[in-house]
Amino acid sequence: MAKNIQAIRGMNDYLPADTALWQRIEGVLKQTLASYGYSEIRLPLVEQTPLFKRAIGEVTDVVEKEMYTFEDRNGESLTLRPEGTAGCVRAGIEHGLLYNQEQRLWYMGPMFRYERPQKGRYRQFYQIGVEVFGLQGPDIDAELIMLNARWWKALGISEHVRLELNSIGSLEARAHYRDALVAFLEQHKEVLDEDCKRRMYTNPMRVLDTKNPDIQQLLNDAPQLGDYLDDESREHFSGLCALLDDARISYTVNQRLVRGLDYYNRTVIEWVTDSLGSQGTVCGGGRYDGLVEQLGGRATPAVGFAMGMERLVLLVQAVNPEFEPTSNVDVYVIASGQGVQSAAMQLAEKLRDEAPELRLMTNFGGGNFKKQFARADKWGARVALVLGEDEVKAGQVVIKDLRRGEQQTLDQAEAAAVLRSLLQ
Numbered sequence: 001m002a003k004n005i006q007a008i009r010g011m012n013d014y015l016p017a018d019t020a021l022w023q024r025i026e027g028v029l030k031q032t033l034a035s036y037g038y039s040e041i042r043l044p045l046v047e048q049t050p051l052f053k054r055a056i057g058e059v060t061d062v063v064e065k066e067m068y069t070f071e072d073r074n075g076e077s078l079t080l081r082p083e084g085t086a087g088c089v090r091a092g093i094e095h096g097l098l099y100n101q102e103q104r105l106w107y108m109g110p111m112f113r114y115e116r117p118q119k120g121r122y123r124q125f126y127q128i129g130v131e132v133f134g135l136q137g138p139d140i141d142a143e144l145i146m147l148n149a150r151w152w153k154a155l156g157i158s159e160h161v162r163l164e165l166n167s168i169g170s171l172e173a174r175a176h177y178r179d180a181l182v183a184f185l186e187q188h189k190e191v192l193d194e195d196c197k198r199r200m201y202t203n204p205m206r207v208l209d210t211k212n213p214d215i216q217q218l219l220n221d222a223p224q225l226g227d228y229l230d231d232e233s234r235e236h237f238s239g240l241c242a243l244l245d246d247a248r249i250s251y252t253v254n255q256r257l258v259r260g261l262d263y264y265n266r267t268v269i270e271w272v273t274d275s276l277g278s279q280g281t282v283c284g285g286g287r288y289d290g291l292v293e294q295l296g297g298r299a300t301p302a303v304g305f306a307m308g309m310e311r312l313v314l315l316v317q318a319v320n321p322e323f324e325p326t327s328n329v330d331v332y333v334i335a336s337g338q339g340v341q342s343a344a345m346q347l348a349e350k351l352r353d354e355a356p357e358l359r360l361m362t363n364f365g366g367g368n369f370k371k372q373f374a375r376a377d378k379w380g381a382r383v384a385l386v387l388g389e390d391e392v393k394a395g396q397v398v399i400k401d402l403r404r405g406e407q408q409t410l411d412q413a414e415a416a417a418v419l420r421s422l423l424q
Helices: 016-035 049-056 061-066 085-094 138-155 171-187 194-202 204-209 213-221 231-246 309-319 340-354 369-378 389-394 412-423
Strands: 046-048 068-071 077-080 103-112 124-133 162-167 265-272 281-287 302-308 331-335 360-362 383-387 396-401 406-411
Touching: 016 124, 016 138, 016 309, 046 049, 046 085, 049 061, 049 077, 049 085, 085 103, 085 124, 085 302, 124 138, 124 309, 138 231, 138 265, 138 281, 138 302, 162 231, 171 194, 171 204, 194 204, 204 213, 231 265, 265 302, 281 309, 302 309, 331 340, 331 369, 340 360, 340 383, 340 389, 340 412, 369 383, 383 389, 383 412, 389 396, 396 412, 406 412
Parallel strands: 331 360, 331 383
Antiparallel strands: 046 077, 068 077, 103 124, 124 302, 162 265, 265 281, 281 302, 383 396, 396 406
16 A cells, blocks of 8 residues: 655645634734735745845755755756845845835735744744835834834734834944954853854854853853944934833843844844744744845845744734634525525525625535534524525515524515624
């Protein structure tokens, strides 16, 4: 017997029972983005490998360990996208979207990283990203955070996430800080683990992100990045904090927050939770004012964030179980009798014309009334339309409210208006 082919480890199927909740959450996210004036951009899953090496940084976990990279038939190195910002910048440059223009964009789709699969961390994961180009003040940074906060409120998870932020300054300020940090680490080289020793010279700021508790303790005595900030970055960060204070958005300044991608500067943010175990980061981002120029465009200020959908769904399920998915079916059409099925299908089509917002499903496969009502319950329908031979002859239909158990018989011409009234 042939062996069953299964999904690749860390790449999950999401079945209809799962996607109903996903769709409701995505609807909240998209509605909020529209209210802030953001436009969707759709990007390829595959990009040229140098794009990610130049944007993310050669000495990062993503580039060194996690990318799915392969050669095509022409010998060109291609990579399944591990994140969305680099591709969004590439598209903006390629299509002239960023030339002296302000852009507010969002995208959603699968990303790929070769990681050890665990709850909330997968090799294929879905992400929603938001990017703003052409604005350099702290006010747009603050608005993005306000947008996040509005999401949390709409999803009922505000009490279970908290905001951490930091400023990592300009490239020049980070260079001075890097020298001081390396000097400190060299003095304590004997207690560093192998990963930190490797990063000490290649990308020393990534040592700040270590999960090793002994080294975390050591870093309490390390130089503080905030002491090396340039005046403009310090002013930018103070302005951001003042705007958040005015908006009554609570935050904690985390001097060790540096993010895992090299393109960030100045503001970096993370929304974290204690409700998902070790996978505590729900949403993260920051400014990347040098990336557009680094990838071949004109110098363009930019800021954005990304959020893993799987973690968001898990968080909503964990802390707000009342946020239930909407049913896929409002109305279930039940038919029984000689020649009634065709009439039921025609009535369903007529109602789709008259009330396109309603979600109608017609019973197929026959069955007595009891079986058909059981199917209506299975699909989560709120209302059943019942047609028999007598109703067809009279041009009528029975409408039954499946939650209240009440029913009425009326002319088919009235059905759309009555259904709207029952379902509003």
